Amino acid sequence: MIFDTHAHYDDSRFDEDREAVLTSLSCHNVSRVVNVAADMESVRTTLALADKYDFIYAAIGVHPDGIAEMTETDIETLRALSAHEKVVAVGECGLDYYGREIPRETQIHWFSRQLALAKECDLPVIIHSRDAAEDTYETVKRFYTGDGAGIIHCFSYGKEMARQFLDLGYYIALGGVVTFKNSKKAKEVAAYVPEDRLLIETDCPYLAPVPKRGTRNDSGNLGYVLDTMAELRGVSRKHIERATYENACRLYRLKV
Ligand code: NI
Numbered sequence: 001m002i003f004d005t006h007a008h009y010d011d012s013r014f015d016e017d018r019e020a021v022l023t024s025l026s027c028h029n030v031s032r033v034v035n036v037a038a039d040m041e042s043v044r045t046t047l048a049l050a051d052k053y054d055f056i057y058a059a060i061g062v063h064p065d066g067i068a069e070m071t072e073t074d075i076e077t078l079r080a081l082s083a084h085e086k087v088v089a090v091g092e093c094g095l096d097y098y099g100r101e102i103p104r105e106t107q108i109h110w111f112s113r114q115l116a117l118a119k120e121c122d123l124p125v126i127i128h129s130r131d132a133a134e135d136t137y138e139t140v141k142r143f144y145t146g147d148g149a150g151i152i153h154c155f156s157y158g159k160e161m162a163r164q165f166l167d168l169g170y171y172i173a174l175g176g177v178v179t180f181k182n183s184k185k186a187k188e189v190a191a192y193v194p195e196d197r198l199l200i201e202t203d204c205p206y207l208a209p210v211p212k213r214g215t216r217n218d219s220g221n222l223g224y225v226l227d228t229m230a231e232l233r234g235v236s237r238k239h240i241e242r243a244t245y246e247n248a249c250r251l252y253r254l255k256v
Contacts, residue, residue: 001031002226002241003248004219005173006092006126006153006201009035009056010045013205013216021218022053028220032245034059034252036092036126039066040074043081050086057252059089059126064096067110075113082121088252090118091126092153095139098131107132108139115143118150124251125150127170133157137164145169148251154203158185159192166197171251173199176209176217179228191232199251200225200244 014021025033036059037046043060050058060078062070081087093114095107118125127150129136136152144150145168152165153173162172172193177186190198200222202208208217209224226244230237249256 001245002029002219002222003200003245004030004033004202004204004222005151005199005248005252006036006059006175007033007204007219008038008042008206009033009049009204010037010042011205021220022056025055025219028223030219030222031055032057032248032254033219034088034126034248036089037061038063038092040070040077043078047081047084047086050084056086057088057254058084058086059091060087061089061091061093061114061126062110063092063128064094064100064102064107064111067107068102070110072113075117078114078117079121082117082123087123088254089124089126089150090114090121091150092128093125094128095132095136096128096130097135104135108135111136111139112143115140119144124148124253127152128154130156133161137161137168140165140168140170151199151251153201154207155189156185157189159188162189162193166194171197171199171247173201174229175201175203175225176207176213176221178232179209179224180213181210187228187232190229195233195240195243196247198229198240198244199248200229 037043149169204217
């Protein structure tokens, strides 16, 4: 069975055929999906999906691109909604320094607030981090560490950085990028992360794996990611599928 630990099925790119895509996933052996919010509006649409579909769980939080207008009232709202029975994580939140105009201090402020909220609610946190390794590490270290504290999603740094986040208790999630020919770092990390800390994700509709690269992604494509990981790690596809499924259940505190 396959667990997609990070998807955005409330994205408008699924408006035409969302129901059909979601109901087709069981044919691809996908049995659980965490839909991840990126702003306060998608917190609501994410919860609506989790209410509608048994196999969909919710992560609620605000992505660095959505924090420009964030307020403490939003933190209060997230705190209240975290009690919803399908909420399994806070996120995605984090730091993105890649060509972004939102000041770094503002990003660090709202990232810290969401880390503290996750810790307070005893939920794992889903972290987005791009071109911001050092600040992400320092902020995480200060606000929320421990076994299963969270996930560094779409991990884009090297092995040394992976080691540092693993040492803080974090899991590493990889998706379509590991199948790209030129993704040397992601391939190295996929081979390096200990078997009990590795997760798979789509980040759909983005980042479709080879041979579907460039098309709209969905959880049905995770087989390509698992095949590549199995090859890189020298284990069977079944083996890594099972390990990543069990890891996701443990991290999100769901029964296998
Ligand atoms: Ni995402």
